[in-house]
Amino acid sequence: MEYVLSHVDMITAGVPYKVETDMYLVIKDGYIQDIGHHPLPEHIEKEWTVYNQKGKIVLSGMYNTHAHTPMSLLRGVSDDVELQTWLKQEIWPREGLLDREKVKTSSSLALAEMIKSGTVAFLDMYHLHMDDVFELTMQAGMKAVLSRGMIGFGTKEEQAQKVEEATALAAAWNKNGNGQIRGMLFPHAPYTCPPPFLEMVIAKAHENNLPLGIHLAETSEEVERHKQLYGKPPVVHLDELGFFEGEAVLTHMVHLTEEEIELVHQPNLTISHNPMSNAKLGSGIAPVPAMLKKGLHVTLGTDSTASNNNLDMFEEMRTAALLQKAAGHQSGAVTAEQVVDMATVRGAKALGFLEEGLLQPGAPADFILLDASSLHLQPVHNIFSHLVYSASGADVTDVFVNGRQLMKNRQLQTLDEERIRYDINQSFDDLERMFVKQKEGRS
Amino acid sequence: MEYVLSHVDMITAGVPYKVETDMYLVIKDGYIQDIGHHPLPEHIEKEWTVYNQKGKIVLSGMYNTHAHTPMSLLRGVSDDVELQTWLKQEIWPREGLLDREKVKTSSSLALAEMIKSGTVAFLDMYHLHMDDVFELTMQAGMKAVLSRGMIGFGTKEEQAQKVEEATALAAAWNKNGNGQIRGMLFPHAPYTCPPPFLEMVIAKAHENNLPLGIHLAETSEEVERHKQLYGKPPVVHLDELGFFEGEAVLTHMVHLTEEEIELVHQPNLTISHNPMSNAKLGSGIAPVPAMLKKGLHVTLGTDSTASNNNLDMFEEMRTAALLQKAAGHQSGAVTAEQVVDMATVRGAKALGFLEEGLLQPGAPADFILLDASSLHLQPVHNIFSHLVYSASGADVTDVFVNGRQLMKNRQLQTLDEERIRYDINQSFDDLERMFVKQKEGRS
Numbered sequence: 001m002e003y004v005l006s007h008v009d010m011i012t013a014g015v016p017y018k019v020e021t022d023m024y025l026v027i028k029d030g031y032i033q034d035i036g037h038h039p040l041p042e043h044i045e046k047e048w049t050v051y052n053q054k055g056k057i058v059l060s061g062m063y064n065t066h067a068h069t070p071m072s073l074l075r076g077v078s079d080d081v082e083l084q085t086w087l088k089q090e091i092w093p094r095e096g097l098l099d100r101e102k103v104k105t106s107s108s109l110a111l112a113e114m115i116k117s118g119t120v121a122f123l124d125m126y127h128l129h130m131d132d133v134f135e136l137t138m139q140a141g142m143k144a145v146l147s148r149g150m151i152g153f154g155t156k157e158e159q160a161q162k163v164e165e166a167t168a169l170a171a172a173w174n175k176n177g178n179g180q181i182r183g184m185l186f187p188h189a190p191y192t193c194p195p196p197f198l199e200m201v202i203a204k205a206h207e208n209n210l211p212l213g214i215h216l217a218e219t220s221e222e223v224e225r226h227k228q229l230y231g232k233p234p235v236v237h238l239d240e241l242g243f244f245e246g247e248a249v250l251t252h253m254v255h256l257t258e259e260e261i262e263l264v265h266q267p268n269l270t271i272s273h274n275p276m277s278n279a280k281l282g283s284g285i286a287p288v289p290a291m292l293k294k295g296l297h298v299t300l301g302t303d304s305t306a307s308n309n310n311l312d313m314f315e316e317m318r319t320a321a322l323l324q325k326a327a328g329h330q331s332g333a334v335t336a337e338q339v340v341d342m343a344t345v346r347g348a349k350a351l352g353f354l355e356e357g358l359l360q361p362g363a364p365a366d367f368i369l370l371d372a373s374s375l376h377l378q379p380v381h382n383i384f385s386h387l388v389y390s391a392s393g394a395d396v397t398d399v400f401v402n403g404r405q406l407m408k409n410r411q412l413q414t415l416d417e418e419r420i421r422y423d424i425n426q427s428f429d430d431l432e433r434m435f436v437k438q439k440e441g442r443s
Numbered sequence: 444m445e446y447v448l449s450h451v452d453m454i455t456a457g458v459p460y461k462v463e464t465d466m467y468l469v470i471k472d473g474y475i476q477d478i479g480h481h482p483l484p485e486h487i488e489k490e491w492t493v494y495n496q497k498g499k500i501v502l503s504g505m506y507n508t509h510a511h512t513p514m515s516l517l518r519g520v521s522d523d524v525e526l527q528t529w530l531k532q533e534i535w536p537r538e539g540l541l542d543r544e545k546v547k548t549s550s551s552l553a554l555a556e557m558i559k560s561g562t563v564a565f566l567d568m569y570h571l572h573m574d575d576v577f578e579l580t581m582q583a584g585m586k587a588v589l590s591r592g593m594i595g596f597g598t599k600e601e602q603a604q605k606v607e608e609a610t611a612l613a614a615a616w617n618k619n620g621n622g623q624i625r626g627m628l629f630p631h632a633p634y635t636c637p638p639p640f641l642e643m644v645i646a647k648a649h650e651n652n653l654p655l656g657i658h659l660a661e662t663s664e665e666v667e668r669h670k671q672l673y674g675k676p677p678v679v680h681l682d683e684l685g686f687f688e689g690e691a692v693l694t695h696m697v698h699l700t701e702e703e704i705e706l707v708h709q710p711n712l713t714i715s716h717n718p719m720s721n722a723k724l725g726s727g728i729a730p731v732p733a734m735l736k737k738g739l740h741v742t743l744g745t746d747s748t749a750s751n752n753n754l755d756m757f758e759e760m761r762t763a764a765l766l767q768k769a770a771g772h773q774s775g776a777v778t779a780e781q782v783v784d785m786a787t788v789r790g791a792k793a794l795g796f797l798e799e800g801l802l803q804p805g806a807p808a809d810f811i812l813l814d815a816s817s818l819h820l821q822p823v824h825n826i827f828s829h830l831v832y833s834a835s836g837a838d839v840t841d842v843f844v845n846g847r848q849l850m851k852n853r854q855l856q857t858l859d860e861e862r863i864r865y866d867i868n869q870s871f872d873d874l875e876r877m878f879v880k881q882k883e884g885r886s
Contacts, residue, residue, distance in 0.1 A: 077825065275769075315758075379516065382520065390752045394835060
C-alpha cells in the first residue's frame with residue numbers, strides 16, 4: 001500500500017497550528033513516510049501512485065474519548081426531560097431489551113457515523129456484547145479503546161467474576177487487536193461502584209497494566225450524595241483509593257473545586273470533556289478554562305447519541321469553545337487552537353495512539369480530508385478558524401486510518417451504509433414493540 | 444406554476460409539532476393550495492405535474508431575524524479576542540474599506556449560504572449599499588426585511604439627512620419588493636445613537652408606518668455605561684423615548700432585569716435572540732427561559748459570519764437549546780419545540796411574512812425539504828428531535844419560496860455558486876492588500 005496525496009493544504013498538528021499550502025504526503029505501509037512542499041521529488045512522481053487532491057485540506061483525524069456505541073439505537077427516544085426521568089423511564093427500560101443483534105446494529109451505526117464525520121479513533125464503554133464491538137471496529141478499520149463497563153452490585157463472587165471477565169476481554173483485545181485496539185477497565189461511576197469494588201478493579205488494572213476509565217463528578221447531585229455518604233467528594237475519594245496512580249481517563253468532570261482540579265493534575269490522567277451531553281442533560285458546564293490553566297490533559301468526547309444527539313466532533317469542538325466564552329463572558333476563554341488540540345493531539349495521546357506526533361514522517365497515516373469549497377468556508381483565507389467555527393463533520397470527504405481509506409468522497413469503504421440504515425430501523429421497530437409490550441405488562 | 448410534491452413526511456408548523464407521514468402538497472401560483480394524506484385525488488394525479496419526494500421531510504423554512512450580509516467577507520478575520528480589540532483593530536478598519544463591489548460579493552455569499560442551509564427569509568441591516576442587497580434578494584428569490592443602518596453622529600442636518608435617506612430606501616423597497624421585501628428603520632444601538640437622534644428615527648418610523656430594529660443590551664459594559672450616562676438602563680430609556688410603541692425587533696437582549704423583560708412584553712415587540720454570536724464574543728447568555736415564561740416573542744438570528752461564524756439556523760436552534768440547559772442546569776430549560784417555534788413561526792411573524800399560519804392551505808409556499816437518510820438521523824422514528832438535536836443545514840436538499848425552487852438537490856437555482864466562490868476570494872485578497880497597506884501607512 002504505497003501512494004501519494006498531492007496538492008493538498010495541510011493543518012499542522014500541534015500548537016501553534018499552521019496552514020501549509022500545496023503539500024504532498026507519501027504514505028507507505030500504514031505510515032506517513034514523507035511530507036513536503038511541491039514539487040514532488042522526481043523518483044516519487046515516476047514510481048508511485050499519485051492522487052491529486054487539490055482543494056482538499058488535510059487535518060488530523062478526530063479522537064473521541066467518550067462513547068457508548070451500543071446506545072445509538074436510542075437517539076431521540078427522549079429529550080428535554082430531567083436526568084432521572086430520562087434514565088429511569090426511557091433509557092434503562094430500553095437498554096434492558098438490547099440483545100446481541102441490537103447492540104451490533106447500534107454500534108455499526110455509531111462507527112459509520114463517526115467515520116462520516118472524521119473520527120478515526122474512539123473510547124467505548126458498554127456492559128454488553130463488547131466482543132461484537134471489537135469485531136466491528138476491526139472490520140471498520142478504526143482505532144479504539146474498548147471496555148466492558150462494570151457496575152459494582154451483586155455478591156462478592158459475582159463482583160469478582162465481573163472484574164475477571166472484563167479483564168480477560170481487555171487482555172484479549174490488546175492481544176488480538178493488531179495495535180488498533182486497546183483494552184481498558186471502566187467501572188461505571190463512584191455512585192454505582194462502592195469503594196471495595198473500585199479497589200478490586202484498580203488492583204486488577206495495575207496488575208495487568210490496563211488503563212482505567214470512569215464517569216466522575218457529572219452532576220452536582222451525585223457529588224453531594226457522595227459527600228453525604230462518605231464525607232468527601234468522589235474525586236478526593238478516588239484519589240485515596242489509588243485510582244489516579246496509573247493511566248486513567250476521567251469522564252465529565254463538571255463539578256470540581258480548585259483543589260480537585262489540582263489533584264488530577266498528573267501526566268498519567270486525562271479529562272474527557274463532554275460539553276454537548278453535559279449541556280443537553282442539564283448537568284452543567286465543566287471548568288475547562290481552569291483545567292487548561294493548570295495544564296490538565298483535556299480531551300473531547302461526545303457521549304452517546306442518546307444525550308448529544310450526534311457524534312460530530314467538529315460540533316463538539318465548537319460547542320466546547322462557545323459554551324466557555326458564553327458562560328465566562330470572555331471571548332478568549334477557550335480558543336480555537338485549544339479545542340483542536342483537545343480533539344486531536346491530546347485525544348490521540350489519551351487513547352494511546354500517539355507516538356512521536358501526528359501528521360509527521362513516521363506517524364501512522366491517520367488523517368482526514370475536508371472539502372474547502374463549501375460556501376460556509378469562504379473566503380478560504382483562515383481555514384483553521386473556519387474548521388472550528390463554521391465547519392461540520394459533513395465537510396469531511398475522506399478518512400484514512402493506518403493508511404487504509406475508510407471513506408472516499410463521502411462513501412464508506414469498510415462498512416455498508418445502506419445495510420446499516422435498514423438494520424437500525426428494523427432493530428428500532430423491534431425494540432419499541434418490546435418496550436410497549438413490557439410497559440403494558442407492568443401496568 | 445402548478446405542481447405537487449408527493450409521498451413526503453411533514454412536520455406541522457406550530458406547537459405541538461407533529462410528524463405527518465405520506466403526505467402530498469399541492470402548490471399553485473406561489474401558495475400551498477392543498478395538503479393531504481395519500482392517495483392523491485384522482486383529478487390532481489391526472490392533470491398536475493407530480494414530483495415524488497419519498498424519503499424527504501417537509502419543514503417550514505428558517506427565518507433568520509438578525510444578519511449583516513455585507514460582512515460575510517470578514518468570516519474568520521479575527522476570533523478569540525476581546526470585543527473591543529475585535530471591533531477596533533480587526534472589524535472596523537476592514538469595514539472602512541468595503542466598497543459597493545465587496546458588499547455585493549459578501550451579500551451574495553451570505554444569501555447563497557442561507558439558502559443552502561434552509562433559510563427562506565432574513566432581516567438585514569448595514570450602513571452601506573443596501574440597495575444592492577435589495578437587488579440581490581429579489582434575484583435570489585428570498586424574502587427579507589431590509590434596513591440601512593444608522594449611527595447618530597454628525598451635525599443635526601447630517602443626522603436628518605441620514606434618517607430621510609434610510610426612510611426613502613425603506614419606502615422604495617416596500618413599494619418595489621413585490622411583497623417579498625419589507626423596509627425597516629434600524630438605528631444601530633443606544634450607545635451609538637443619542638436620544639435626540641433616536642427620537643427623530645422613532646417619529647419617522649411611526650409617521651411612515653415602518654417597523655424599527657435596534658441592537659440592545661448586548662453586553663453588560665454597554666448597559667453600565669448607559670446607566671452612568673443617563674441614570675437608567677437602555678431598555679427603560681428606549682421605552683421612555685417611545686421606541687416600543689410600534690412594531691420593533693429588539694436584538695441581542697442579553698443583559699436584562701425581570702422588570703425590563705416585563706417592559707418589552709408587548710405583542711408588537713420581537714426579541715431577536717443570537718446565542719452563537721453572543722457566545723462567541725463573550726457577551727453572555729440571554730435570559731430566554733424567563734422571556735418565554737412571560738410570553739415574549741423570541742426569535743432566532745445568526746448575526747454576521749464575523750461573529751458566528753456561519754449562517755446555519757439549525758445549529759443556532761441547537762445552540763439556543765443547549766446553552767440554556769447547560770447554564771440553567773435544567774434539561775428542559777428550553778425545549779426542541781420552543782427553538783423550532785423561534786426559528787420558524789415566530790420568526791415569520793416577526794418579519795411580517797406570516798398571515799394565517801405556515802404550511803397550511805392558503806399559506807405562501809415557503810418551505811424546505813430535508814433528506815432523512817443521513818446516518819446521523821437514524822433511526823428515523825423521532826425526526827422532530829433529530830432535526831433539532833442532530834441535523835445541520837447540510838441536510839437541507841431543497842428550498843422553496845413562494846413556490847419557486849431556490850435550491851434543488853443541493854444545487855442553487857437562482858444564484859451562481861461557482862461565481863460567488865470566485866468573487867469572494869478575489870474580494871478578500873483585495874481587501875487584505877488594502878488593509879495591510881493602510882496599516883503600513885499609519886505606522
